[in-house]
Amino acid sequence: MGANLLAPLLAVVLLFQGQGWWGLSIIMTAHALWLVPTLWPQCDWCGKVLSRLPDDRKEVWLTIDDGPDVEDTPQLLNLLDQYQAKATFFFIGAKAQQHPELVTEALKRGHGVGNHTMTHPQYWFWSYGPRAAKSEITTCQQVLTDASGGISPRWFRAPAGFKNPFVQATVEKLGLRLACWSARGRDGVDSDCQRVLERLKRGINPGAIILMHEGRYDSDGERLAPKVLGELLTWLQENDYRCILPT
Ligand SMILES: [Zn+2]
Incomplete structure (x- = not known):
């Protein structure tokens, strides 16, 4: 600055x-x-950003943004159980406030819950000053901590990955770590399940951090995330990948 x-x-x-x-x-x-x-979401000039897992084992970190979603989240949790896979849900505070039971359920089943801001201001978050950035992050942190019975999230992901030095300062002050990704299917803008899957598969290698979104529909008007996750988990299993949470 x-x-x-x-x-x-x-x-x-x-x-x-x-x-x-x-x-x-x-x-x-x-x-x-x-x-x-x-x-540039992966850039760490202003502070630490995790974009890949440190080990080269056949392990990936599956992250699912923008929930909780009353239709998708329960289906995603069932699929993850079925494949004995773990994921981190980057929840939006305002949605978690409406469905705190989904936050509790995700944690109960052994998954991670991360902070994805209170209102998800994806177009303007990059320009937020210190006060606005702090408010978005701390309010969400409080909502998720309350819904988790006192367990505070350890990871933060900026909406669309845009973070600035003020965001980074708040994140570090709260003891959070910034999580980015290395594999994404662009499911936020593309509703075609197969195209999304192909992009994801191309980006997956040992240590990859996978980015998915919930709460979207495909071109047939069906829920996109459960379709993508079901096929992705099958593919990961066939290719000997394990979905783990970072330490
Ligand atoms: Zn998001």
């Missing part, structure tokens, strides 16, 4: 010295230092 404030001053000085191009370069570099880690 300091670089963003100092850069224009330095640029003006250079302009008066007849070195305008150098000034412009300094401004552009300062903005890149701010924008790149904000808009």
Whole structure:
């Protein structure tokens, strides 16, 4: 942030010295230092981000965002039981407030529950200042902790993966860790089960972090996430992958 404030001053000085191009370069570099880690989910310039599991064993971390969803979450939990797979649900606080029983159920079955902000402001979260970022994260943390009988989430995922230094500061202050992903099917924008699956499979290798979403419909008007998860778990099993939670 300091670089963003100092850069224009330095640029003006250079302009008066007849070195305008150098000034412009300094401004552009300062903005890149701010924008790149904000808009590139895997970038860790502002602090730690987990984008892959540290080991090269045939293990993956399955993460499911945007729930709880009264139709999808129970089906996903049953599928995970069926395949003895574990996942982390990155829940939205406002939805968890309406269905705290689904938060409890996910934990009871041995899954993880992560913080995915209170209201999921996916278009503007990248631009949030310290107060707004803190409010989104701490309110969700409180809702999930209450629904979990006092167990606080350990992981945070930013909506659409966009985080800025203010988000990172709050995350670290609360003792949370930022979770990103390495394999995604773009199920937030593509409703075709097979295309989503193919993208996911292409991104999966030992240590991959898989990103899925719940609460979406496919092109036939059926629930997308249970379809994708059923086929994905079969494929993972056939290929000797285990779905585990990070330590
Ligand atoms: Zn999300």
